[in-house]
Amino acid sequence: MIARLASALLLIALLPLAPLGEAATKTEPPSSGADNAPGMTALDVRLKRLESELRCLVCQNQTLADSNADLADDLRHEVRGLALAGKSDNEIKTYLVARYGDFVLYDPPVKPITWMLWFGPFALLSGGAFVWWMVLRRRERNTAAAPATSEADIAAEKRARKLLDDRDDAAA
Amino acid sequence: MVKALRWTIPLAIFSILVAFLAIGLYRNPQEIPSPLIGKPAPVFKLAKLHAPGESLGSDDLKGQVWLLNVWASWCVSCRVEHPLLVQLAGARIVPVYGLDYKDKPEDGAAWLARNGNPYTTSLVDRDGRVGIDFGVYGVPETFVIDKAGIVRYKQIGPLTSEALEKKILPLVRELQR
Numbered sequence: 589m590i591a592r593l594a595s596a597l598l599l600i601a602l603l604p605l606a607p608l609g610e611a612a613t614k615t616e617p618p619s620s621g622a623d624n625a626p627g628m629t630a631l632d633v634r635l636k637r638l639e640s641e642l643r644c645l646v647c648q649n650q651t652l653a654d655s656n657a658d659l660a661d662d663l664r665h666e667v668r669g670l671a672l673a674g675k676s677d678n679e680i681k682t683y684l685v686a687r688y689g690d691f692v693l694y695d696p697p698v699k700p701i702t703w704m705l706w707f708g709p710f711a712l713l714s715g716g717a718f719v720w721w722m723v724l725r726r727r728e729r730n731t732a733a734a735p736a737t738s739e740a741d742i743a744a745e746k747r748a749r750k751l752l753d754d755r756d757d758a759a760a
Numbered sequence: 761m762v763k764a765l766r767w768t769i770p771l772a773i774f775s776i777l778v779a780f781l782a783i784g785l786y787r788n789p790q791e792i793p794s795p796l797i798g799k800p801a802p803v804f805k806l807a808k809l810h811a812p813g814e815s816l817g818s819d820d821l822k823g824q825v826w827l828l829n830v831w832a833s834w835c836v837s838c839r840v841e842h843p844l845l846v847q848l849a850g851a852r853i854v855p856v857y858g859l860d861y862k863d864k865p866e867d868g869a870a871w872l873a874r875n876g877n878p879y880t881t882s883l884v885d886r887d888g889r890v891g892i893d894f895g896v897y898g899v900p901e902t903f904v905i906d907k908a909g910i911v912r913y914k915q916i917g918p919l920t921s922e923a924l925e926k927k928i929l930p931l932v933r934e935l936q937r
Contacts, residue, residue, distance in 0.1 A: 645897035648789065658862070659897055662888050687895040689795040 635668055638677055642667070642684065643692050651694065794895055794914040801828075801905050802893035806883035809860055809868055816857075816881055818909065825935045827856045827928075828903040829879070829919075830891065832863040833871035835899045841918035842875050848924065849878035854932045858882035861891045861899055904928060906935045 628636075636653055642663070644655035652660050652667070663684070670680045684692045696702050796802075805817035829845060831838045849856055858879035860868040865884050872882070885891050894903065904913040913931055915923055 645792065659888075662862075662892065666889075666892055686795060687892060688897065689792055689895070691792045 631668075631671060634677075635664075635671060638667060638671075638680065639664060641694050642681075643694055645688055645692065790898065791916050792897070794911070796895055796903075796911045797914060799911060801903070801909050801911050802890065804883075804890045804893065806859075806885060806890060809858070809865055809872075809882035809884050812865065812884075816883055821857070821905070822909050823907055825854055825907055825932055826880075826905055827854055827932075828859055828894070828905060829856055830859045830861050830894070830896050830899050830901045830903075832861045832899055833867040834863065835861075837918045838900045839875070841900055841920075842878070844919050844921060844924060845878040846876045849880075853929065854936075855880040859885050859890065859894075861885050861896060862888040902928070904931055904935070 639653035640651045642652040644650045644652050644657055644660040644663075646657040646659050647655050650657075650660075652663055667680055667684075670683060675683070681693065690696055690702075696705060698706050801818055803818050805815050808814045808816055831842075845856060848854070856879055858881070860882050862885065865886070868882065868884070872879075883890075888896075894901075898916055900918055902915040902919055903911055906912050912935060913928065915928065919928075
């Protein structure tokens with residue numbers, strides 16, 4: 589009885605794996621991504637993504653994927669060759685950076701020379717926030733901690749209080 | 761003292777910003793600093809333009825200071841710098857090797873026949889692979905390579921007599937010592 593229950597549980601546990609095993613036997617599962625044209629292989633998808641992270645040196649404001657420049661074409665060819673040779677995305681990027689510099693990367697790496705670029709805006713923002721906070725604090729201290737000292741101030745305060753009191757009486 | 765800081769600090773920050781923007785305004789965004797400077801020149805072995813059966817490799821050029829000029833018959837601005845190269849070759853200060861980049865060899869040879877040939881040897885980079893190794897992205901480009909095969913300088917775009925007089929030739933003389 590217990591053995592039957594155990595085998596039934598095991599079967600239920602394994603059920604979700606069945607379709608997965610079937611899909612894995614297919615050599616090219618159909619891609620379901622919206623921007624992936626039918627017939628694109630996994631390599632095409634990978635290259636497309638990689639190329640959109642690399643800059644075309646000639647046109648500068650276009651990615652390697654978008655550019656029609658002759659050099660972009662050569663570099664796409666080169667990237668494909670490297671990918672086919674089994675190089676990882678990082679190795680391909682390193683290969684291009686060694687030749688063209690960090691400029692080929694759309695995402696500049698964090699290193700001392702780019703610290704200003706990466707952290708400058710945050711430094712400016714926190715600097716501004718600090719100055720704002722200081723100004724607010726000073727203003728608050730000035731208004732809250734300023735007791736009416738002069739004769740005129742005392743007189744004015746008395747008159748104001750009297751007016752308020754009179755209104756309260758009228759309302760009552 | 762504190763009063764003075766209230767306007768000197770913002771003014772200092774503003775001046776730094778203006779200085780950065782002013783420098784940025786006068787820089788050429790097309791000139792991307794080459795990561796090859798100070799590093800060994802890429803290894804290559806290419807066929808000679810005027811002797812297709814023979815080849816020349818990077819190792820053959822070690823022991824001398826030399827210039828590598830990347831050119832092509834389809835390259836319009838190469839025509840601008842070409843008289844300077846012919847003049848430089850005539851002065852026999854430093855050997856200039858040519859890299860005929862992504863060009864049909866017959867077109868390249870015809871172009872040299874028409875405009876004069878300043879090159880000690882021109883090499884054929886038909887598919888631009890060696891160009892990629894050198895990080896070429898805008899022809900013409902000129903590299904200064906020292907006796908040990910280290911890239912010392914890169915000129916992007918046409919050579920000018922100013923760049924030649926002020927940067928390249930002084931550097932070549934220093935490296936030749």
